[in-house]
Amino acid sequence: MHFKKPFVITSLCLLVFLFQQCSKKDDGTTTTSETVAAPNLPATAFNYINTYPAFIQASLNVNDNTPADNAITNDGATLGRVLFYDKHFSKNNTISCGSCHKPENSFSDNAVLSKGFNDGLTSRHSMALLNVRFYKSGKMFWDERAPTLEKQILQPIQNTVEMGLTLAELETKVKSLSYYPALFQKAFGSTQIDSVRIAKAVSQFLRSIVTFQSKYDQVKQGLAAFTADEAAGEQLFLAPAPGGGAACAGCHTPPMFLTSSPAGPFAFPDPDDAGINNQNRFKSGSLRNIALTAPYFHNGKVSTLNAMLNGGPPGSPANIPAHSVAPADVAKFLAFLQTLTDNSVTTEARFSDPFK
Ligand code: HEC
Ligand code: HEC
Incomplete structure (x- = not known):
């Protein structure tokens, strides 16, 4: 049996079209309701x-x-x-x-x-x-x-x-x-x-x-030691801000670097979003693994920890009250915050996607 050329071309086009439709399953753009394979x-x-x-x-x-x-x-x-x-x-x-x-x-x-x-x-x-x-x-x-x-x-x-x-x-x-x-x-x-x-x-x-397997956790159990910068960063994190402002730790309380509830009014300059009870207050989650969770803050407008710590000019998205530090201290804060990283929760099979 002989196929006519236009028929072959049409069939090929159809095949290509069907293949494209099928491959859409993987990039999440399909709107059909196909079944996901069992976990x-x-x-x-x-x-x-x-x-x-x-x-x-x-x-x-x-x-x-x-x-x-x-x-x-x-x-x-x-x-x-x-x-x-x-x-x-x-x-x-x-x-x-x-x-x-x-x-x-x-x-x-x-x-x-x-x-x-x-x-x-x-x-x-x-x-x-x-x-x-x-x-x-x-x-x-x-x-x-x-x-x-x-x-x-x-x-x-x-x-x-x-x-x-x-x-x-x-x-x-x-x-x-x-x-x-x-x-x-x-x-x-x-x-x-x-x-x-x-x-x-x-x-x-x-x-x-x-998270309980970071370098910070090892140090607190006497199983490892901070470097000089990490240790200095921890002291700065715990100390009241110059001029008597709240310590980082006053709001982000160790060991999980969470507060039991947001302590008081916290002015975050966001005209579009006033947070808890419209009081310019926001919850902050645990600062553990903070090096893995960029971008930052409720609107995601602070792209790096470095930008937050450096603050930037007044009115810039990273210029947040109580969140910029002296230029000489930036590296110490960064070193300390990185000790909070625990990759076990990001890599262990028990937390991973069972459909993959
Ligand atoms: C389309 C993206 C999206 C999906 C899907 C999604 N989330 Fe979220 N999740 C967010 C965003 C954005 C926030 C913050 C929203 C806010 O505060 O208004 C959030 C916040 C949360 C929080 C609050 C954490 C805290 O510390 O207060 C939890 C818990 C959570 N999501 C769990 C889930 C669960 C469970 C599912 C699935 C049933 C889910 N999310 C699906 C985007 C998503
Ligand atoms: C007065 C309480 C307060 C003080 C002091 C404070 N923070 Fe925060 N911090 C918050 C709140 C509330 C948020 C969340 C605000 C938002 O998203 O609008 C936050 C957010 C953050 C975030 C981003 C969290 C995320 O998941 O995106 C980091 C990182 C952070 N703070 C580090 C610090 C460091 C470092 C210091 C000290 C230099 C500090 N904070 C001092 C209350 C405080």
Whole structure:
């Protein structure tokens, strides 16, 4: 049988077109609802329950926001990990929580603003998700509008820019995926799937992301020593600012470099966003792994730690009250802040994307 030339050309064009459509699956731009492959999980669940060094455990004892009915279990955090990275969480199956909270950026986003399922942009910079269980009040977001982590989890899912699902749609979708009943059974003792359980499991996963293996942690346990610059940087971080201003540590309190709640009015020059209760106050997440989470601040307008510490001219985005230091001290602050980096949370398999 002989094909006519135009037919062959048309067929070739069709093939090329189909191939392009298929390959779109990988770059997240498709708007069809194809299925994401099942996750790769170990036969025995990873361990999410760590023994922390005593000085970290002491802080956890005072600040832990884990509710009595949602303690971390290995099976609960495993389910949470799968949900966190599952692109079915968005209306067109293009993005997961992990798309805006990337493990390599310590669960933040290297973009100033993040893209939602329909390419719309978030109104604030993504927050790094680590040590969230040490935030005593449990309030989440830069403006603390979510009263607890469990309540926060369901907000991005329903946000019309971020993931665009109703809770009913979410439940229907999760129920339709073959790999979930067994994971819910292990985590909660039955195959029932609902948004309350979804929020609980993701919260368990997020509360398990704790940094305790940085150089700073080794020094505090007497297992390593700071260099001269690192040690000088720590002293500067702890000392009141010249002229009597608050010490960095007064607001970013060791050992997790979080506050239990934003202490008082903090004037951040942003005409578009007044933060908590419109009082020019913002939450700051943990400064641990801060070297991995650029850009900075609620609007992402400070591109590097160096820019923040140098301040820049009045009115420039990096000129933030209480955040610039004497030029001679910049290198010391940088050296100290880098000792807070713990790459275990960015590289360990138990925190990574199981769909990859
Ligand atoms: C489209 C990007 C995007 C997606 C998708 C997304 N987030 Fe976020 N996330 C953000 C941004 C931006 C903020 C800060 C928003 C604000 O403060 O108004 C944030 C803040 C948070 C916070 C607050 C952290 C803190 O310390 O207060 C948590 C927790 C969080 N996200 C978890 C999740 C979870 C869980 C999912 C999936 C269900 C998710 N996010 C999906 C962009 C995203
Ligand atoms: C009066 C309280 C206060 C003091 C003092 C303070 N900070 Fe902050 N810091 C904050 C708040 C609040 C934010 C978040 C503000 C925002 O995003 O609008 C923040 C944000 C940051 C960030 C960016 C965090 C992120 O996730 O993007 C870094 C880094 C930082 N501070 C370091 C320092 C250093 C270093 C010092 C001392 C030189 C210092 N801070 C002094 C309250 C304070």
